Amino acid sequence: MKEIVNLTKLFINESLGFSLFFYNQKFNKKEFYKQLFTLIIVPVALIPAFFMYVSLMSATYFGLTMINQTSVFLSIGYIMATVLIIVFGIMYILSEFYFSDNIEELIPLPISQRKLIIAKFLSILVFEYIFAAFIFLPILIIYGVGQGMGLLYVLLSFLIFLTIPVLPLSLMTALIMLMMQSASLKGRKDMLQIVFVFIGIAVIFGVQIWFTSQLGNGDEVDFQLLMNTMLSNNEGILNIIGYAMPTSFLMAWALNKITLMSFVWVGALLGITLLSGALMVAIGERVYIKSIVSGKSMKKGKQLSGAERSKALGKKSHGAMAVFTMDLRLLLRTPVYFFNNVSVVIIAPLCVFLSFYFIKIPPEDLQGMQEFFRAMPVLINFLLISFFIFFGGTSATTATTFSREGKASWLTRMIPVTARDQIVGRTGVAMLIQSLGIVFTIIAIQLIFPLTLSTLLLTVVLGILGSLPILLFGLFMDMNRPLLNWDNPQKAIKNNMNVVITLFVGMAYTGLLIGISGLLGYFVNPLLGYGLFLLISIGISVVFYQVISNRLEAEFLNFE
Template identity: 30%
Template structure:
């Protein structure tokens, strides 16, 4: 590989991770990482047990190889889906573009380095799906050393083709349109289109696989069917299944050759399209509009400080594509994923009717309240508005220290902003629940009221964690939210409290009233304590933040 690509890759990776040099902060980061790893161990253990049981069931009919082909196909689809966003932001809209373009390097060198950077980050996504499957299949099947060597090669090369396809789509669009000059609108619209494109591909694939039906089972005959989403997955799966034969080596070599060929075709395409497509991508088109004196007076109307700062936070969330996509839009995506399967699969409606009857059983009313509360708590946490609120300031954090607004007010405004969108997410989820499960209005109202202190809890925790360990050094806004571990830390804490709350409600068979009173009382008290700590310690943490 070209030396310039390697040097550029090292530089980009160093900028992406931006590890602190402060010994105290490094210890704090290490402790947070260790804590998160411990929190995820039960989930990983549960996933491995599930895969192991699935393997045993498939092995009875000689179809255990389906785990490999389906896992590779699913990983490729997820990588392609997220790759559309990552490549668009990394290739065209990152702040390092203006620095890299004047350098005496070819566009293929810049693209190659950025491609490898995207691939490295996609390994994290791939690991969640592929590692449990590879490990379980290897142990359960008593596989030898060759299996693990082949598995490692496939794991490293699997993201290449999906990212090449995503990159090709993005480069063609950016080269033959002037959308780069309207980058904010383009990124928002393209994200929405990509989401629905992904949903459409998923629906089409499910229908195609179901229409093919299941023929004679045995000898891993379903590998071809399950790899329909990503045909090269068949090569990888057959290579692992037949790892002890010469044919297995042939399948692996063919898969690696396709990946290598795809990468070089990507570089050739980049040399043809990238420079012309990236020109103008670092600026945004502005509107030149005259305003009247009355409009100017209305727009410059004096507001209370807290209200003005909350409005400022909301404007930034709406006007910055990465923040809008990952913070605002996510509140509307989950309901879509819940409703669409019910609409496209009428057969599932019969099961839904049975579930409705079960959920409306008064003997499990307390559990329903607890599950509803947990969903709202997770919805408020997963959008990352609070847990990335300090990190999103980036280099502007110095400006926040000089404006005549107290740290307490700034912190409170960030909490309020997160709470507002947590409430929006709650209302949307309640509407979906009422539509799908025909919940009575009184039950929806109880869940909504009970969820309010939980939403406040999630946002207090999120802001406090981001104050402890803000990620301020980033080259584009996408990395401030998508590559920010603070969101995961906050999510893990909310998962633990959700699980504990539901376990208590199930253990002691709480009624609806008992569950509602207990949850409101506990989380309201917890919110008061957290608010006091945040207001007292938060200002001190804010004052110590340095860019």
């Protein structure tokens, strides 16, 4: 047991970098204050989002009280927490079990496989409990207070809370272990990671679409009938939800009405959770270490002939193009980077398309909306522009551009590439990804609202130019405080404050820019609005370009 605790501490320390933090406290104050700032600012920045979430959940609870469906509240929360734990957990499981370097150092040591697996799982679980506390505890509290529950509810809720991340994570870990040991998939672990993440997203979409289809929508004839069923039967939706995730039945039976049977249901839930954990450990013992030591996990390329090598080496390219190509390759080939920086341009347009598709707007409403937008071109143009800026502002491509290189960044800092080429190459990658998002969005929108060529040209050009200051600000942030000391690429993105800062600053800037120029365009003259937009975007971009250009070479000297 002591060994498991020590190993778990080691893995957590490795993930969070406590040792480095305390070393910096003594010997590198500048770095220490940077880390301290991050530790304080992240929870502070999340406070508004947390309050919004709690308010939303409270409103949902009161809404359900009105239609006599309060028992659904806990089940919805349970499913939501489980789905989110699975989606975010996939990355943690893959990182801890398959992408962390520590396993190769630990395998030769006389530590049993079981202890390694349990400790790795526990180190993931600690983070997931914190996550689950933010998602599920407010739901338990809102329901408990709303229903005037007593001490027994608190005790049973606590026990159920303990099971919340274990069950989905252990089953997901077991599934991932089985997939990763599959001989036919050897050498394709990067591809597998992307597949797993998209499966996670598909689960979310699946649940959402399934709910939509189960609950119907406002235009369907049987809406009244459905409402009647819901109003007359408190457990109407509960059954629907329960079939999707059977353990939610146990949780609902245990907490909706506290009786002696509640202890039996909680006991059953604890038993199932323990069994799932044991199953994961048993599968892990059979396949995990075996798959790690089975050989190289990267797919090899084919041998090249002299002519092929010569072709691959090509002719002399411009420095900016070399930086662009390298940055793009790293982004597309590293699953964590791909998912965080690129997938948004696929997912967001898909959301647009699916929401249009599933909402099933009646033709007369659709026509009305189209007429409204035709009458208010300024409004639709600025709406589109802000959506296009969204792709530039949220991808965090430039805000992590140096961080993503990690310990290999010595190369970037040593080579004789001008600051201008670095800026053009790295910003170019972000703009390419943004452009992909724009193209996908246009395709999705075009199917519902056909747009004129002039609208498209205007919004695309202004959307890209409008996001340029955010991209350059991201580059400026990463130039000043790159996160290079990581052993797992996930940390370059997830532990990187530059992403959060760029996102918040980008959102504030976009709001102001769209607000001011939109109002000018709407109330005074559209051309004036677009002109001001252009002027501000180009002005800020030029300032950031100059600052980065003048500082980059000097900042490279401060990277370590």
